[in-house]
Amino acid sequence: MRSRAERLARALGVAALATALAASVWQAWRVDAPSGVSSMPPIRLDATTIDADSLVARAVRERIVRAAVQQARTSAASDAALVPTVRLAVSAIPRTPVRRVLGAARAAGVSMQWEDSTTLRALSFQAVRTVSPDSAVDLTASAEFVPSSREQNTRSGRALVMTDGGGVLDSIAVVAQASGGDALNVRLRVSSLSASAGVRVSHGGRVIAGTLVAPAPTPTVGRVRLYAQPGWEAKFVTAALEESGWQVDASFLISPKAAMVRVGNPMALDTSRYAVAVVLDSGVVASRELLRFVSQGGGVIVAGAALRDAAVRTLSAAAIEDDRGAIAGTLITDEPRRGVPAFHLAAREGATVVEREGDEPTVVLVRRDVGRVMAVGYRDTWHWRMEGRDDAADAFRLWWNGLVSSVAYVGAQATVFDAPRETAVSASMWPGRAAPVADMVAQLGAAAPLDVAATSSTRMAFAARLMRVLPWVLAVLIVGSLLVEWAMRRLRGAS
Amino acid sequence: MVARESAVSAPFVFATAQYDSGDWDSAPMVPANVIDAIARYTSLAVAPQGVVVPLASEACFQYPLLYLTGHLPVRFTTRESEVLGKYVRRGGLLFVDDHNHDVDGAFHKTVREELTRIAGTLVPLPNTHPLYRAYFVFENGPPTTSHEMNGWGDNLVHEHLDAVLINGRLAVLYSNKDYSSEWSYHPDNKRFLSVDNTKFAVNLVVYALTR
Numbered sequence: 003m004r005s006r007a008e009r010l011a012r013a014l015g016v017a018a019l020a021t022a023l024a025a026s027v028w029q030a031w032r033v034d035a036p037s038g039v040s041s042m043p044p045i046r047l048d049a050t051t052i053d054a055d056s057l058v059a060r061a062v063r064e065r066i067v068r069a070a071v072q073q074a075r076t077s078a079a080s081d082a083a084l085v086p087t088v089r090l091a092v093s094a095i096p097r098t099p100v101r102r103v104l105g106a107a108r109a110a111g112v113s114m115q116w117e118d119s120t121t122l123r124a125l126s127f128q129a130v131r132t133v134s135p136d137s138a139v140d141l142t143a144s145a146e147f148v149p150s151s152r153e154q155n156t157r158s159g160r161a162l163v164m165t166d167g168g169g170v171l172d173s174i175a176v177v178a179q180a181s182g183g184d185a186l187n188v189r190l191r192v193s194s195l196s197a198s199a200g201v202r203v204s205h206g207g208r209v210i211a212g213t214l215v216a217p218a219p220t221p222t223v224g225r226v227r228l229y230a231q232p233g234w235e236a237k238f239v240t241a242a243l244e245e246s247g248w249q250v251d252a253s254f255l256i257s258p259k260a261a262m263v264r265v266g267n268p269m270a271l272d273t274s275r276y277a278v279a280v281v282l283d284s285g286v287v288a289s290r291e292l293l294r295f296v297s298q299g300g301g302v303i304v305a306g307a308a309l310r311d312a313a314v315r316t317l318s319a320a321a322i323e324d325d326r327g328a329i330a331g332t333l334i335t336d337e338p339r340r341g342v343p344a345f346h347l348a349a350r351e352g353a354t355v356v357e358r359e360g361d362e363p364t365v366v367l368v369r370r371d372v373g374r375v376m377a378v379g380y381r382d383t384w385h386w387r388m389e390g391r392d393d394a395a396d397a398f399r400l401w402w403n404g405l406v407s408s409v410a411y412v413g414a415q416a417t418v419f420d421a422p423r424e425t426a427v428s429a430s431m432w433p434g435r436a437a438p439v440a441d442m443v444a445q446l447g448a449a450a451p452l453d454v455a456a457t458s459s460t461r462m463a464f465a466a467r468l469m470r471v472l473p474w475v476l477a478v479l480i481v482g483s484l485l486v487e488w489a490m491r492r493l494r495g496a497s
Numbered sequence: 498m499v500a501r502e503s504a505v506s507a508p509f510v511f512a513t514a515q516y517d518s519g520d521w522d523s524a525p526m527v528p529a530n531v532i533d534a535i536a537r538y539t540s541l542a543v544a545p546q547g548v549v550v551p552l553a554s555e556a557c558f559q560y561p562l563l564y565l566t567g568h569l570p571v572r573f574t575t576r577e578s579e580v581l582g583k584y585v586r587r588g589g590l591l592f593v594d595d596h597n598h599d600v601d602g603a604f605h606k607t608v609r610e611e612l613t614r615i616a617g618t619l620v621p622l623p624n625t626h627p628l629y630r631a632y633f634v635f636e637n638g639p640p641t642t643s644h645e646m647n648g649w650g651d652n653l654v655h656e657h658l659d660a661v662l663i664n665g666r667l668a669v670l671y672s673n674k675d676y677s678s679e680w681s682y683h684p685d686n687k688r689f690l691s692v693d694n695t696k697f698a699v700n701l702v703v704y705a706l707t708r
């Protein structure tokens with residue numbers, strides 16, 4: 003039976019061993035834990051900090067430097083090459099300069115972890131100068147919101163505002179989606195922008211996206227040569243294009259004695275004079291003229307009855323497949339072109355279907371040489387303008403202007419480009435300011451909840467460190483056991 | 498929904514506007530004479546008979562050129578005003594002729610009030626307007642009518658027609674030269690005329706179909 007002293011010695015030995023083991027574990031945890039993971043709170047990016055871009059960028063750089071220094075101190079005692087990590091809690095989309103700093107840090111090897119707490123899940127914004135005499139700009143914005151308790155009931159939290167240098171262009175409210183989020187899809191055509199020609203989108207009073215607009219096309223754009231029989235279709239197509247700013251030249255055969263009625267100053271078809279040729283009827287133009295025009299880069303629209311013309315058949319983007327009569331009552335619906343007669347088309351090889359009714363193409367576009375040819379299956383579209391809804395005249399004008407603009411020859415190509423400060427590499431690789439959320443993902447990777455990420459990385463680092471200090475733990479155990487055994491022998495010998 | 502027959506390259510149809518007040522049908526022979534002139538001088542496809550379209554009906558929108566005349570006071574109903582306003586704003590052309598040839602007459606005064614209220618201010622149309630060169634050339638503007646020359650009505654020869662322009666386009670053309678009387682005869686009697694006085698009607702139709 004062991005004496006009291008022996009039991010006490012054994013208990014002291016066990017306690018010493020446990021203490022040594024705990025100290026080893028704690029030391030393993032303490033030695034190589036990067037300060038950026040365990041002890042430093044995440045950098046929070048919200049509406050207030052985003053406004054101080056330089057401060058945020060500086061804060062990020064400081065964190066990176068501190069983490070790198072810490073890693074350098076412990077690198078000698080560690081086999082694992084721990085990567086300095088910066089954690090971001092993002093509740094507002096940072097501006098381009100901040101995103102660049104973060105992206106550059108990530109490219110340099112700094113681990114960037116960010117949590118998306120924004121109410122704006124995605125935003126795409128584009129401004130395109132149309133090829134038309136008024137050089138109107140098409141602004142297209144698409145966004146999805148996740149309503150938050152803070153912003154759900156505030157007007158500013160549920161709207162995007164488009165502005166240019168001259169002030170507000172439009173304010174677009176979000177609409178509720180069946181899935182529970184809020185969505186925004188809007189297209190706005192603006193005839194004139196301020197001289198700076200930069201358009202911005204703001205949310206909650208803060209600019210979140212912006213883009214510059216391409217310069218206006220050269221003055222050679224603006225004239226249309228019309229080939230048609232005299233009639234209401236020719237009249238109203240001419241009216242729509244003239245109201246859109248195009249100059250329309252045409253000549254009409256009126257009498258059996260070849261008397262011509264001229265509209266404008268019709269001349270030979272050439273890209274030095276005309277951007278587009280519109281053919282509405284058969285037997286009104288020679289195919290060789292159109293072929294030569296297209297080979298120069300001009301645009302040709304073959305519409306309605308002209309699709310039957312054998313002379314333009316080889317040039318056309320599509321062949322007639324079917325003939326649909328006008329559907330009564332549809333001129334005043336959301337699909338007014340179903341209220342006019344139309345050919346359903348079979349697109350030729352390499353052609354692009356621009357518009358269709360169900361599965362049936364009705365507008366088809368194809369490249370021919372350096373020009374473009376469009377086939378439009380609709381006939382007597384003037385019924386839409388005269389017999390449609392109250393906004394039919396505007397819609398009719400926009401539609402025809404869009405068709406002509408899409409094939410028009412331009413002397414200098416209009417381009418769309420982002421902010422001029424974007425580098426060539428970044429502009430080609432990332433979305434930039436036109437899609438800030440997508441740009442954030444491209445720069446930093448996908449977002450993830452910070453707690454899970456931090457915990458998982460902490461656990462892995464701890465396991466690795468534990469394996470490194472295990473030999474020391476075993477050594478302590480062995481020495482401790484020897485000391486306890488020696489003490490017990492001494493006590494037995496004393497007793 | 499039933500598909501209606503496609504009207505590919507449909508012929509021109511001469512349409513007369515029917516309105517509630519006044520005598521809208523005071524010149525029943527005008528349509529036939531104008532149709533004859535178009536067929537005689539042009540190769541335009543034209544329907545052999547004209548149509549009468551109620552001004553209160555949106556059927557007007559199917560006829561982008563409308564003819565309106567009368568002797569008596571004119572007061573468009575609310576519905577007629579609404580339809581007429583839409584008609585001219587969408588691109589239709591309304592040709593109005595005072596069958597009295599009288600600037601002091603009831604038709605002239607009342608219809609001009611109504612047109613101003615619905616479509617806009619009537620302004621003199623310059624005699625250099627393309628209308629006067631749309632097919633035949635009228636160097637001095639609108640041709641004078643026999644009723645202006647023989648002292649009927651206000652005993653005036655009106656130098657200009659009046660018009661309402663919308664976006665630079667003719668929306669309303671107003672005449673107090675009494676073309677309704679000038680063209681009110683059977684087309685067969687043209688052979689007795691030294692000058693066919695319906696040629697200006699051809700200009701009107703050709704202009705409407707091409708501008």
